[in-house]
Amino acid sequence: MLKKVNTSRLTIDWLLLSLFFSIVLVGWLMLYTVSYEGDGGLWWDFDSIVGKQTIWIGVALVAFIVVYSLDWRIWNTLAYPIYIVTVLSLAGVLLFGKEVKGASSWFEIMGYSIQPSEIAKWGTALGISAFLSQMKMDINRWKRIIVAFLLFLVPAFLIFLQPDAGTAIIFLSFLVPLYRAGLNPIIYVFGFSLAFIFIGSLLWSPYLIFLLVLLGCYFVLAYSVGDNRLPLSILLLLALFVAAGYNFFAYIYILGVVVLAGLYFAYLPFREARYKLMIGTVVVGIVCAALSLGTSWAFDNILKPHQRDRLNVWLKPELSDRHGSLYNIIQSKTAIGSGGFSGKGFLDGNMTRLNYVPEQSTDFIFSILGEEQGFIGCVSLILLMVLMLIRLTIIGERATLPFVRYYAYSIAGILFFHFFINIGMTIGLMPVIGIPLPLVSKGGSSLVSFFIMMAVLLKMDHTARRV
Numbered sequence: 001m002l003k004k005v006n007t008s009r010l011t012i013d014w015l016l017l018s019l020f021f022s023i024v025l026v027g028w029l030m031l032y033t034v035s036y037e038g039d040g041g042l043w044w045d046f047d048s049i050v051g052k053q054t055i056w057i058g059v060a061l062v063a064f065i066v067v068y069s070l071d072w073r074i075w076n077t078l079a080y081p082i083y084i085v086t087v088l089s090l091a092g093v094l095l096f097g098k099e100v101k102g103a104s105s106w107f108e109i110m111g112y113s114i115q116p117s118e119i120a121k122w123g124t125a126l127g128i129s130a131f132l133s134q135m136k137m138d139i140n141r142w143k144r145i146i147v148a149f150l151l152f153l154v155p156a157f158l159i160f161l162q163p164d165a166g167t168a169i170i171f172l173s174f175l176v177p178l179y180r181a182g183l184n185p186i187i188y189v190f191g192f193s194l195a196f197i198f199i200g201s202l203l204w205s206p207y208l209i210f211l212l213v214l215l216g217c218y219f220v221l222a223y224s225v226g227d228n229r230l231p232l233s234i235l236l237l238l239a240l241f242v243a244a245g246y247n248f249f250a251y252i253y254i255l256g257v258v259v260l261a262g263l264y265f266a267y268l269p270f271r272e273a274r275y276k277l278m279i280g281t282v283v284v285g286i287v288c289a290a291l292s293l294g295t296s297w298a299f300d301n302i303l304k305p306h307q308r309d310r311l312n313v314w315l316k317p318e319l320s321d322r323h324g325s326l327y328n329i330i331q332s333k334t335a336i337g338s339g340g341f342s343g344k345g346f347l348d349g350n351m352t353r354l355n356y357v358p359e360q361s362t363d364f365i366f367s368i369l370g371e372e373q374g375f376i377g378c379v380s381l382i383l384l385m386v387l388m389l390i391r392l393t394i395i396g397e398r399a400t401l402p403f404v405r406y407y408a409y410s411i412a413g414i415l416f417f418h419f420f421i422n423i424g425m426t427i428g429l430m431p432v433i434g435i436p437l438p439l440v441s442k443g444g445s446s447l448v449s450f451f452i453m454m455a456v457l458l459k460m461d462h463t464a465r466r467v
Helices: 014-035 049-069 073-077 079-096 116-132 142-160 165-180 185-203 206-223 229-245 251-271 275-301 305-315 327-338 365-398 402-426 444-464
Strands: 098-100 103-109 112-114
Touching (some): 014 444, 073 079, 073 116, 079 103, 079 116, 112 444, 116 142, 116 444, 185 275, 206 275, 229 251, 251 275, 327 402, 365 444
């Protein structure tokens, strides 16, 4: 016999809240390290980095309490208006914003800088959630797909114009709630394929990528026919020939063999009158080939030297200047590696104290943790982040209302992209694109935005489970 749950005992999700504030505390301690000067840099010195962050934590806590006290249904009702206001603020900052380091990304209000792109993440999360939670939502209809993509691509484009490419990339995180809503996985496969082609064309030869594109098209044609054992076997032999002969035969000969083999693979769907498959594969193949060859051409002829340096630092560090564009990454890796297994100890990081790592209070704050707390500290923070992401997905899955579910996945996606890209930057796995570590790096707008995001989710989860 099932036991009835006493909903009156349901309270705020303390586990998620504890993980959230634990990460905030880690960030505050790391900023204290940056500010510490032996007998100064205390948290009540509001001119220091940690002092200013303490003020912002106080502001964020007030915002958290205010937002949590509001009726949870207001966020569904006002989702679109909030989204529109945040998009208009992104347009406004292009006209009236304060320019810092070449980017017009901040409003200056009473001596404090507010970054509307951080609030826009929350507004877009509300807008996407409201759209996906509509009655009879079929996300795989083309009109719905276009609207869903525009909801996050419009703010991303406005942020890109500031220019702030790093923050704009974060808006790709809204592909996470779209996937949960049932968006066709083929779209994601196609997107990852384009990303692979783009990166591969810079990392290796675009001509090699072109051959791989052709082999991929042949695989689609061979796999889709009725009896595909012989075509797939022939394709395997062709792939082995390309792999074995690429460094030993002239490219034109290998390309000629691959193109001639294409006549056979094109005949397979033609024999079964699958003309749409043939046309679709040809179109996709042309797009992928154009991207491969176009990427290499654009890198050499369109990108500015400093933009090429950023890509080389990520993909070909041996071509970068160790005392120039590669300096930040080298110092970050050195700081993290110097911490060893258990670290040098709190406030005992020499590279941190001597400011060897540039931007160590924002983009490269993870290097402070690596130096002072070592492998144990890094793994502990990553574990806190992973547990928080898991808890967010649990809240999303137990939600009885679609709006709450998609909002939870939106927040999880935003945090995951931030964590993955920032930590990847500090160890050289991702390009340096100016993405802060959420709840840890210095930044008032980001901190307040995430506190508001979490307050909305916790209130919706707490209240919705009672109804």
